Amino acid sequence: MDNRQRLIVNGGKRLEGELRVQGAKNSALPLLSAAVLAHGESVFHNCPQLSDADADCRILTNLGCKCRRSADTVVVDATNVVGSEIPDNLMREMRGSIVFLGSVLGRTGRCRLSFPGGCELGARPIDLHLSALRQMGAEISEEHGYLDCTAPSGLHGAKITLSFPSVGATENILLAAATAKGFTEIHNAAREPEIIDLADCLNKFGAKIRGAGESVIEAEGVERLFAGEHTVIPDRIVAGTYLCAAAITRGEIILTNCAPQHLNGFTPVLEAMGASIYSYGGGKMYLNCKKRIQAPPTIRTMPYPGFPTDIQAPFTALCSTAEGTSVFVETIFENRFRHISELVRLGASIKVEGRVCVVEGVKTLSGAKLRAAELRGGAALVIAALAAEGTSEISGVSYIERGYESIETALRSVGADIKKV
Numbered sequence: 001m002d003n004r005q006r007l008i009v010n011g012g013k014r015l016e017g018e019l020r021v022q023g024a025k026n027s028a029l030p031l032l033s034a035a036v037l038a039h040g041e042s043v044f045h046n047c048p049q050l051s052d053a054d055a056d057c058r059i060l061t062n063l064g065c066k067c068r069r070s071a072d073t074v075v076v077d078a079t080n081v082v083g084s085e086i087p088d089n090l091m092r093e094m095r096g097s098i099v100f101l102g103s104v105l106g107r108t109g110r111c112r113l114s115f116p117g118g119c120e121l122g123a124r125p126i127d128l129h130l131s132a133l134r135q136m137g138a139e140i141s142e143e144h145g146y147l148d149c150t151a152p153s154g155l156h157g158a159k160i161t162l163s164f165p166s167v168g169a170t171e172n173i174l175l176a177a178a179t180a181k182g183f184t185e186i187h188n189a190a191r192e193p194e195i196i197d198l199a200d201c202l203n204k205f206g207a208k209i210r211g212a213g214e215s216v217i218e219a220e221g222v223e224r225l226f227a228g229e230h231t232v233i234p235d236r237i238v239a240g241t242y243l244c245a246a247a248i249t250r251g252e253i254i255l256t257n258c259a260p261q262h263l264n265g266f267t268p269v270l271e272a273m274g275a276s277i278y279s280y281g282g283g284k285m286y287l288n289c290k291k292r293i294q295a296p297p298t299i300r301t302m303p304y305p306g307f308p309t310d311i312q313a314p315f316t317a318l319c320s321t322a323e324g325t326s327v328f329v330e331t332i333f334e335n336r337f338r339h340i341s342e343l344v345r346l347g348a349s350i351k352v353e354g355r356v357c358v359v360e361g362v363k364t365l366s367g368a369k370l371r372a373a374e375l376r377g378g379a380a381l382v383i384a385a386l387a388a389e390g391t392s393e394i395s396g397v398s399y400i401e402r403g404y405e406s407i408e409t410a411l412r413s414v415g416a417d418i419k420k421v
Contacts, residue, residue, distance in 0.1 A: 007394040007408055009385035009416035015251030017414035021239045021258045022048040022405045023026065023072060026310075027194040029096040030171045031201050031232060032056040035076035036063060036103040037178055040227030046257075047232050048073040052402045055093040059086055059100060078227070088145075094402065098126055098168060100295040102175030104264065105138060112151045119365060123157035128169035132160045136176055136184070157182035157221060163304045165190040169350075170217070171198055177219035177279045178207040192304040193262045197233045204228040220375050221377045234283065236262040237310045238404060241379045243267075244314040244410065247275050247289040248321060248387040253414055255285040264273070265307050269296050295324030295361055301332050313380035320348035321387055322361035330355045339377030342370045346388050364389055372396030375403045382407060387417055 023046035027421055032053070035042045042392060047053060049072060057067040057074065059154050059205035064082035070076050084104055091097050091114045104111040114127070135148065135158040137142030140149045157180050170190040175198075177184035189195070191213055205225040211217040239258050245272060246253040260267070261278030267277050273296050275289040296319070301309040319326040320343055330336045337352045345368040347358040367390030372378030378400035385392035394400075397420065400407055408418045 001399065003395075005395075005397040006421050007397055008380065008419050008421055009367075009382065009392045009394065011386055011388035011390065011392065013249065013386070013415050013417050015246045015249045015253055015386070015411070015414045015416060018254045018256060019242055019410055019414050020256045021234045021242070024048070024197070024235040024327075025050055025052060025291055025403045026052050026096075026193060026237070027197045029056055030099045030175070030194070030198050031230065032074065032076065033099045034061060034198065034201055034205070035060065035065065035227075035265040036076050036081055036100070037105050037290070038078055038225045038227040039183055040226040041075060041077040042077060042205070043229040044074045044076070045072065045229070045231040046234070046413070047072050048235065049405050051398065052094045055090060055097070056089060059090050059097060062090060063104065064086065071081065075112055081107050084108040084110040084112060085418040088114040091115070091333045094405060096168070098129060098174070101129060101133065101147070101170050102172035105133065105149055105151055106155060106176050106179045109151045109154065111144060114146050122274045125129065126168070126285075127299070128166045129161055129172045132162070132169055132173045133176060135160055136173075148313065153162060155180035155182040156421050157219070158320070159185045161185070162189065167192050167194065170195055170374065174202065174209060174217070177221060178202050178209070178225060179223065180221040182221055184219045184296055185223070187215070188236060189215055189217045190303065191215060193233055193236065194258065201230040202275060204243065233262070234259045237308065237376070239263060239285070240249070240266055240311040241404070242410070243270060243275075243277075243287050245383045246287050246317045247273070247293055248318050248383055250289050250291065251414070253286075253289040256283065257284045258283050262287050265305055266311050269299065269315070272296050293318065293322045295319060295322040295326040296360075298329065300329040303332075309333060309336060310338060310376050313376040314383055316340065316350070316359055317343060317380035317383040318359060319359040319361060320346075320350065321363070321365060322359075324361055326359040326361070328357040330357070332353070338373045339380045342377075342381055343384055345370060346384050346392070350385065366390050367392040372392045372399045375399050379407070382411070382418075
């Protein structure tokens, strides 16, 4: 991880052109974990080239899998899974690594790992994951920052009700349930497109899962899964980021390799702000925004199909130059406003009180030195810098690269003046 890297952005350029949306980070990571359960060589297409995906491959290699990548295709051979322990240095690299718990436990009957790392967004307790796996027959001890999990009699199905529709917990339960004995029911399951993608992939591998995308999911355990081929869905948060970037620069772009139906939690907000948006066949979406945008009504982050917490930061950047005052209520993570102090450096007028953020739109932002402190907040700084007068320098690039494939190359292809140094 190179901490000396910077993004240099000369703002004020209108974005115009066609941009391909990468595969979804939040889908690719659990899908790569699912490969542990599949005996043989699994192939994943449209797998984004991200530092987090690389970290997943290092975990897989550590477990005894063979991984190789060619462009956006990753091949995982899980014929000889011999390990059940994930070293502390690999767990600390990203929060999503916890999703290996269900798959490794399901494949080997044991899993030892440390508490996961990733962006510091506040408390993201994994008690829902652990409680669910205990109901499925896992014995889990926690000591010295490590989780030691075993399933002495194997995992079995259970009726699990989640107190919150946690994406990670739903994924871990599905991975564990795929080869557990008997039936598993998940009530109040997460409904995100990434959950459907995981279930679709597991079913291709031989699992029997029904109801993904609904609040109740059923899984009938099978004896073993076999390797297969799967294409990762497009990244809805990356798509939303590029739509915000086009809107703040009063631009006009076409997104390709997009899934417009996954963007319904926030595209109506962009339309209410004055952007013209159309989606048409073949996974394409068009946005045109000729005038200064208007502040939207109050935005409250919610589990899918509501307004995603991951797109809140890009929208606060967008609203910093809107006409009027915007209010954001963050209901998912308490530390999701860490980018605000950096936006203020650009001249934004924003006040934060607890989980509420009030953005008073200003006519112009001006370039400044900025530091990204987490993934989506980093993307928000890039969006604001694109609209600012003069030059901005953004450090903390490694955070942004956890979720965006070469963001500077993508934006440069549609007219932005941006480079990485």
